[in-house]
Amino acid sequence: MFGIGGGELVFIMFIVLMLFGSDKVPEIARTMGKAMAQLKNATNDIKNEIQKGAEENGFDTKSLTDITGNINAQINDAKTNLLGDSGNFLGDTATEINKVKEDIDSISGPIKRQR
Numbered sequence: 001m002f003g004i005g006g007g008e009l010v011f012i013m014f015i016v017l018m019l020f021g022s023d024k025v026p027e028i029a030r031t032m033g034k035a036m037a038q039l040k041n042a043t044n045d046i047k048n049e050i051q052k053g054a055e056e057n058g059f060d061t062k063s064l065t066d067i068t069g070n071i072n073a074q075i076n077d078a079k080t081n082l083l084g085d086s087g088n089f090l091g092d093t094a095t096e097i098n099k100v101k102e103d104i105d106s107i108s109g110p111i112k113r114q115r
Contacts, residue, residue, distance in 0.1 A: 004012070017025060 016028070020028060
């Protein structure tokens with residue numbers, strides 16, 4: 001829960017008890033519980049409204065999932081084409097450039113520019 005361990009939770013509860021006193025802690029917990037329930041209900045209402053709006057416009061959940069799946073597949077294909085299997089940018093372009101550079105160096109050989 002939020003990356004908080006048992007010891008940390010006990011410490012936080014101890015601090016809350018010290019700040020607010022034992023008579024206010026149940027009231028605070030009740031208020032926080034109600035707030036969490038209201039937040040959950042609000043998010044469920046928003047989800048339902050979005051789904052109703054999508055269904056009214058001709059989209060259903062399955063078609064939206066298919067569309068996003070197709071988009072993700074196209075993105076992955078583009079990444080594979082650009083990066084290649086090795087994960088280098090534009091596949092093996094860097095190795096090809098190095099080969100051409102070595103060929104040019106071998107051709108020019110001792111004919112280098114004098115400084």
